[in-house]
Amino acid sequence: MAIDSQLAIWEVFMQAKPGANYIHAGSVHASDKKMALQNARDTYTRRGEGTSIWVVPSDAIVASNPDDNDMLFDPANDKVYRHPTFYVMPEGAKAI
Amino acid sequence: MDVLEKTDSIQAEMLRHFEEKIERGDAIEPRDKMPDAYRKHLIRQMSQHAHSEVIGMQPEGNWITRAPSLRAKQILLAKIQDEGGHGLYLYSAAETLGVSREELISQLHSGKAKYSNIFNYPALTWADIGAIGWLVDGAAIVNQVSLQRTSYGPYSRAMVRICKEESFHQRQGYEIMAKMMQGTKDQQEMAQDAMNRWWWPSLMMFGPHDSESPHTGDAVKWKIKRHSNDELRQKFIDKTVQQAEVIGLTIPDADLKWNEAKGHYDHGPIDWNEFYRVISGNGPCNRQRMEHHKRVHAEGAWVREAAEAYRLRKEKELLHL
Numbered sequence: 001m002a003i004d005s006q007l008a009i010w011e012v013f014m015q016a017k018p019g020a021n022y023i024h025a026g027s028v029h030a031s032d033k034k035m036a037l038q039n040a041r042d043t044y045t046r047r048g049e050g051t052s053i054w055v056v057p058s059d060a061i062v063a064s065n066p067d068d069n070d071m072l073f074d075p076a077n078d079k080v081y082r083h084p085t086f087y088v089m090p091e092g093a094k095a096i
Numbered sequence: 097m098d099v100l101e102k103t104d105s106i107q108a109e110m111l112r113h114f115e116e117k118i119e120r121g122d123a124i125e126p127r128d129k130m131p132d133a134y135r136k137h138l139i140r141q142m143s144q145h146a147h148s149e150v151i152g153m154q155p156e157g158n159w160i161t162r163a164p165s166l167r168a169k170q171i172l173l174a175k176i177q178d179e180g181g182h183g184l185y186l187y188s189a190a191e192t193l194g195v196s197r198e199e200l201i202s203q204l205h206s207g208k209a210k211y212s213n214i215f216n217y218p219a220l221t222w223a224d225i226g227a228i229g230w231l232v233d234g235a236a237i238v239n240q241v242s243l244q245r246t247s248y249g250p251y252s253r254a255m256v257r258i259c260k261e262e263s264f265h266q267r268q269g270y271e272i273m274a275k276m277m278q279g280t281k282d283q284q285e286m287a288q289d290a291m292n293r294w295w296w297p298s299l300m301m302f303g304p305h306d307s308e309s310p311h312t313g314d315a316v317k318w319k320i321k322r323h324s325n326d327e328l329r330q331k332f333i334d335k336t337v338q339q340a341e342v343i344g345l346t347i348p349d350a351d352l353k354w355n356e357a358k359g360h361y362d363h364g365p366i367d368w369n370e371f372y373r374v375i376s377g378n379g380p381c382n383r384q385r386m387e388h389h390k391r392v393h394a395e396g397a398w399v400r401e402a403a404e405a406y407r408l409r410k411e412k413e414l415l416h417l
């Protein structure tokens with residue numbers, strides 16, 4: 001008998017309504033794109049949770065390492081000039 | 097410092113960092129460093145939870161073809177489909193801990209992984225479908241609501257999704273019981289009989305008393321578990337007794353009474369001998385449940401093989417081989 005295969009893992013992202021961001025919902029197992037989409041539909045939207053689905057092979061996702069968080073996600077508070085409040089508006093000018 | 101001392105101090109530092117995060121209430125995510133015991137506890141708990149959702153489809157599935165109306169049949173089908181979905185959400189979350197689906201299923205089949213004891217009882221009459229939805233899903237909801245705040249991110253997110261779907265399960269069961277209690281004398285007796293058989297096993301779903309519970313220490317400290325077994329059981333009893341009274345069902349517990357001082361119901365002793373007898377494999381349906389799962393799993397193997405063969409052929413075609 002062949003080795004029991006549960007097929008490859010695909011990550012599922014769903015858009016709740018048109019215009020919204022795609023949000024990670026979970027994963028499904030499938031042998032190809034078509035099956036992944038079908039399984040994602042059956043598993044994650046039984047009650048109108050979404051209007052659009054992305055499926056991505058899990059091993060195609062590159063994730064950051066939590067050890068690098070300090071370096072990657074430094075809030076850069078010293079770079080105040082990145083915020084609009086840093087700038088002085090001339091008297092009488094209206095904000096756009 | 098020698099090498100051993102050094103790894104010890106790195107370990108201790110890692111644990112301190114982890115526990116500070118838990119203390120702050122931060123969620124733990126798959127790539128975060130976590131103690132081995134935390135990962136193991138989660139895999140055991142989450143896989144047991146996933147298996148329960150899937151095995152739980154069997155007693156209810158038993159009634160799909162015999163549902164008393166088309167409406168009842170549609171509802172039951174949708175409910176069971178949800179349970180299959182819950183199993184998949186939880187397997188998906190457990191897999192983020194580095195355990196494969198193949199491994200999870202083989203642990204179920206070998207008996208290393210457990211599923212909820214409650215599904216080793218049979219669904220004998222249509223009233224059992226009411227009692228399962230009302231009591232078993234009702235008890236599951238109490239547990240799952242609490243787990244929405246569990247510390248492992250993927251588990252907590254799966255719980256939020258599950259809880260959104262569970263309230264329909266409990267209500268459809270309660271509706272069946274309420275309808276039968278408005279029916280003929282035979283129907284009322286059937287409902288009470290289902291109540292009598294499912295009440296105690298439902299209370300056992302929360303696990304042993306806090307004083308006897310072997311896995312709680314670290315699970316509470318690491319916020320995997322947010323409420324104790326007894327706290328959750330009490331919550332379930334308090335909200336269910338009232339629902340039983342409204343439709344005229346009697347709770348099969350002569351010692352059950354309202355405790356004014358505590359603001360809770362007191363209940364009679366739970367038969368833990370029965371609990372341990374069923375959990376160790378000697379319940380009415382243990383063998384049937386496992387045999388069914390193994391058989392269906394094996395019968396589906398050719399579908400997975402065919403799907404893989406089809407993918408390989410398509411890939412070759414793309415490469416013009």
Ligand SMILES: [Fe+2]
Binds near residue numbers: 149178182262
């Ligand atoms: Fe469920």
Ligand SMILES: [Fe+2]
Binds near residue numbers: 179233236265
């Ligand atoms: Fe349910």
